[in-house]
Amino acid sequence: MIFRIRSQRKFDEKKVKKNEECTLDGSVDRKGEPAVRERTGSWFAAILILVNQGLATLAFFGVGVNLVLFLTRVMGQDNAEAANSVSKWTGTVYLFSLLGAFLSDSYWGRYKTCAIFQAIFVVRKFEEKKVKKNEECTLDGSVDRKGEPAVRERTGSWFAAILILVNQGLATLAFFGVGVNLVLFLTRVMGQDNAEAANSVSKWTGTVYLFSLLGAFLSDSYWGRYKTCAIFQAIFVVGLISLSLTSYIFLVKPEGCGDESTPCGKHSSFAMAMFNISIYLIALGNGGYQPNIATFGADQFDEDHPNEGHGKVSFFSYFYLALNLGSLFSNTILGYFEDKGMWALGFWASAGSAIVALILFLVGTPRYRHFVPSGNPLSRFCQVVVAAIRKWKRKFDEKKVKKNEECTLDGSVDRKGEPAVRERTGSWFAAILILVNQGLATLAFFGVGVNLVLFLTRVMGQDNAEAANSVSKWTGTVYLFSLLGAFLSDSYWGRYKTCAIFQAIFVVGLISLSLTSYIFLVKPEGCGDESTPCGKHSSFAMAMFNISIYLIALGNGGYQPNIATFGADQFDEDHPNEGHGKVSFFSYFYLALNLGSLFSNTILGYFEDKGMWALGFWASAGSAIVALILFLVGTPRYRHFAPSGNPLSRFCQVVVAAIRKWKVAIPSDGDELYEHGGKENLNGGSRNILHTKGFKFLDRAAVITSKEISMENGDIKSPWYLCTVTQVEEVKCILRLLPIWLCTILYSVVFTQMASLFVEQGAAMKTNISTFHIPPASMSSFDILSVAAFIFIYRRVLDPLVARFKKSDSSRGFTELQRMGVGLVIAILAMIVAGTVEHFRLKYKDNDCTNCEGSSTLSIFWQVPQYVLIGASEVFMYVGQLEFFNGQAPDGLKSFGSALCMTSISLGNYVSSLLVTIVMKISSSDRMPGWIPGNLNKGHLDNFYFLLAILTSADFVVYLLVANWYKYIKFEGRTEKLEGCQHRSNETTKLSLCGADLKATLLDYKARCQEQELNQEGVDFTRTDATQREDINPKLLGKVTLEE
Structure with a gap:
């Protein structure tokens, strides 16, 4: 009688040469071989990404930072309309992140996804190469661009992470170059009133983050984070370029309009359409890019490696710092120019920043580590629901792994699909590339988004309320697209491919926006500043504008949820050093995002505020292109995780299987439930999840009955009848995450006010120091500086201090849930402070003003505390969110976890838009001007801020109850660490590391592991009858086939 181990998937092993340590988290290099620690990932890759x-x-x-001013000055919108338009555009940007995350997690992987979304380009196939001697592979399963295990020294780490951080900073600069002044753009250029502009900005911003679902879907499902980030950054660039052209040619007309004193004229339908297309292209690009770039940066670190593990921990702090530095530049320099009516200049600067970010992203292509997309999560959810009666086992092809190379232990592979070698993939080299990519993409995105409300008012002729509403819708769409990105990434494309594709879409959107603004919108020449609104625009111009900005929203939305996860994929969390690096990566990721937005809010914002919209948009497009290039550069170093398939099908399978077995008794011991053999399941090497209590009805899907065991071969029926514990726990995990996610939406409502009503409030205050004018959008630089400061204060002071006073042995201070709660409290304080400042601004108002920008004698610097508090809350809330959702999401839904963060922002923008609409409808009854009228001196904006403080306080109480109820996910341990990626083969035993399963015959396994699982189960090895099979633990049925 022969006992034969049947593999779940075939895996070609290659010989791994001697004396190289691989990552422990399963990451691989670009060739698909185990990531060698010293040659992949770590800070080299991370810096490129940064x-x-x-x-x-x-x-x-460069586009977004002063978009609100552009809308008011060039587009002729009032304050509310401009703010609304900016919100819509921003929302669209992040909505596209869903597409990026979906493609990355599902099909492409993070590297491929990031690359495609940063630029439109033909992804060339990489030939597999043998892993050279003396190289250490990653242990997290990441792979390089060729699908081989990521060699630690040649992929990932801080080199790739820094590229990603810089990319994030520049992309943030580009995004906030549009978004930070979008509410002013809507009022001054687009002619919207204050309430309409604020509503528009909220919708746009919500759309931006909504697109993050698209980016996360594409990244996790099909493209992977690299490809998703690249594609959405490309869309982002196209959107910025389109916005720049539209503003320059059509919107900022007559020349010199769009500043504080000179609103722009009405615009043609074409100009309005081009404007909306551009800002929603930006929303798509940024939305699809954002959820992927942070993950992609984290992917560059092997969290199973001691050094890279610490780097991964640090990456997210630096990522958020890069994001804030990018927005700081947008809020100051770009915001200044846009506030002066130079919208085209600000948008062109944002486009240039996005182009540079895309280029930098592509530069790191050879160094990035990748995780193969885990397939469409929707299909997996459906598979989970309807469980199969027959037992089935899926063989995987075994590939020889070269000797004495240490591979990642987390199941990551290189670009060739082979186990990631630690030294040649991932870690900080790939993570840095992802961080730089994120910084540049953020620069490009906010180069459009930060001043989008101004662009809508000054160039597109919307009033303040309309512009604010448009921006809110666009922003919401951006983040809504993050669901699409996450779905494609987790299900089909993988994070690399998803990031690349959505970054490419992002670049296309930026270029289209720049061209549209230059040719059609910013007309007559010189319009779009504070004093010279642009004329009416044709229907074609308006259509091109809208297409451009929503391409940007798609590209950024689909890219964002995948790039963060793809960055995290570069670290092997099972390796001591890389595990710490993975935790750090999210902080650095958010830092890169803020650094990018800093440039957008300062330099690009200044030019856009001066009416140089086309210049700002072209700068954003350039930044996005550079980010995409840097992302592609790290391709050989990235580690990948295979997409785990459609999660919806797995979800449906669990539900259907549980319903079919509603009469079946649930075992008291969770070990009696069915699970695949080994510590990794069939979904791209994803880890098995341990059984947890709660939602007991779903456990029935994993109950194995005698009818479901074929006596001939031991196969299990389809997953519509019988599901694994891991599939059931995936559904439980999502159900547990949803209440936490819902509680973060109101925080995002508070956060989105910074891009709309804060800008409009600042525009009505004293903005001059002697003869120097301070653009209102530039005040968000204090938010970015606050983020940068609090990231270091938290990591170096607060966290160690809290950890010292905790009774547990944990080296960590606050948990992620505790951090998010602190963020909510600080957000409440920020709204109270903002309302108090508005109360005193009204006290010193000029009642006789006609153009009431700068009508109060209260200095704009009184806004500093509210910006600082918002920045502090971001460090606790958004960085905590990134770490929490990335860590608690199942392996096949990592980009979806990042997309949840983006979608929270998306819905926050939409809720903000809805609140503004409801408040204006109620408060403007009986012929009253309302709380947020076109002339803020006649309104009560302070009441709106206090209302938000009350709503957030109620949300905090609910959050405390939900956080106390939440149960953390628990993964089954990885394959034990061995020195080198060894291969031993004979008739009875095969041992393969670098992310492969440990396989042996039962006899050999029993001899070597007598105290382990088989001995505990009491299996009689002398019997082969059907009765004996019934005695075997159901887990073993997925492992072993008994043959005569």
């Missing part, structure tokens, strides 16, 4: 992110952020915020 630079890429910075440049992309610069490009985005």
Whole structure:
């Protein structure tokens, strides 16, 4: 009688050469071989990603930072309309992140996804290469661009992470170059009133983050984080370029309009359409890019490696710092120019930043680590629901792994699909590339988004309320697209492919926006500043504008949820050093995002505020292009995780299987439930999840009955009849995350006010120091500086201090849930402070003003405390969210976890838009001007801020109850660490590391592991009859086939 181990998937092993340590988290290099620690990932890759992110952020915020001013000055919108328009556009940006995350997690992987979304390009196939001698592979399963295990020294780590951080900073700069002044753009250029502009900005911003679902879907499902980030950054660049052209040619007309004193004229339908297309292209690009770039940066660190593990922990802090630095530049320099009516200049600067971010992202392509997309999560959810009666086992092809190389232990692979070698993939090299990519993409995105409300008012002719509403819708759409990105990433494309594709869409959107603004919108020449609104625009111009900004929203939305996860994929969390690096990565990721938005809010914002919209948009496009290039550069170093398939099908399978077995008794011992053999399941090497209590009805889907065991071969029926414990726990995990996620939406409502009503409030205050004018959108620089400061204060002071006073042995201070709660409290204080400042602004108002910008004698610097408090709350809330959702999401839904963060922002923008609409409808009854009228001196904006403080306080109480109820996910341990990626083969035993399963015959396994699982189960090895099979633990049925 022969006992034969049947593999779940075939895996070609290659010989791994001697004396190299691989990552422990399963990551692989670009060839698909185990990631060698010293040659992949770590800070080299992370720095490239950081630079890429910075440049992309610069490009985005070069458009977005003063978009609200552009809308008021050039587009003729009032304050509310401009703020609304900016919110819509921003929302669209982040909505596209869903597409990026979906493609990355599902099909492409994070590297491929990031690359495609940063630029439109043909992804060339990489030939597999043998892993050279003396290289250590990653242990997290990441792979390089060729699908081989990521070699630690040649992929990932801080080199790639820094590129991603810079990319994030530049992309943030580009995004906030549009978004930070979008409410002013809507009022001054687009002619919207204050309430309408605020509503528009909220909708746009919500759309931006909504697109993050698209980016996360594409990244996790199909493209992977790299490809998703690249594609959405490309869309982001196209959107910024389109916005720049539209503003320059059509919206900022007559020349010199769009500043405080000179609103722009009415615009043609074409100009309005082009404007909306551009800002929602930006929303798509930034939305699809954002959830992927942070993950992609984290992917560059092997969390199973001691050094890279620490780097991964640090990355997210630096990522958020890069994001804030990018927005700081947008809020100051770009915001200044846009506030002066130079909208086209600000948008072109954002486009340039996005182009540079895309280029930097692509530069790191050879160094990035990737995780193969885990397939469409929707299909997996459906598979989970309807469980199969027959037992089935899926063989995987075994590939030889070269000797003495240490591979990642987390199941990551390189670009060739082979186990990631630690030294040649992932870690900080790949993570840094992702961080730079994120910074540049953020620069590019906010180069459009930060001043989008101004662009809508000054160039597109919307009033303040309409512009604010448009921006809110666009922003919400951006983040809504993050669901699409996450779905595609987790289900089909993988994070790399998803990031690349959505970054490419992002670049296309930025270029389209720049061209549209230059040719059609910013007309007559010189319009779009504070004093010279632009004329009416044709229907074609308006259509091109809308197409451009929503391409940007798609690209950024689909890219964002995947790039963060793809960055995290570069770290092997099972490796001591890389595990710490993975935790750090999210902080650095958010830092890169803020650095990108800093440039957008300052430099690009200044030019856009001066009416140089086309210049700002082109700068954003350039930043996005550079970010995409940097992302692609790290391709050989990235580690990947295979997409785990459609989660919806798995979800449905669990529900259907549980319903079919509603009469079946649930075992008291969770070990009696069915699970695949080994510590990794069939979904791309994802870890098995341990059984937890709660939602007991779903446990019936994993109950195995005698009818479901075939006596001939031991196969299990389809998953519509019988599901694994891991599939059931996936559904439980999502159900547990949803209440936490819902509680973060109101925080995002508070956060979105910074891009709309804060800007309009600042525009009505004293903005001059002697003869120097301070753009209102530039005040968000204090938010970015606050983020940068609090990231270091938290990591170096607060967290160690809290950890010292905790009774547990944990080296960590606050948990992620505690951090998010602190963020809510600080947000409440920020709204109270903002309302108090508005109360005193009204006390010193000028009642006889006609153009009431700067009509109060209260200095704009009184806004500093509310910006600082918002920045502090971001460090606790959004960085905590990134770490929490990334860590608590199942392995096949990592980008979806990041997309949840983006979607929270998306819905926050939409809720903000809805609140503004409801408040204006109620408060403007009986012929009253309302709380947020076009002339804020006649309104009561302070009441609106206090209302938000009350709503957030109620949300905090609910959050405390939900957080106390939440149960953390528990994964089954990885394959034990061995020195080197060894291969031993004979008739009875095969041992393969670098992310592969440990396989042996039962006889050999029993001899070597007598105290382990088989001995505990009491299996009689001398019997082969059907009765004996019934005695075997159901878990073993997925492992072993008994043959005569």
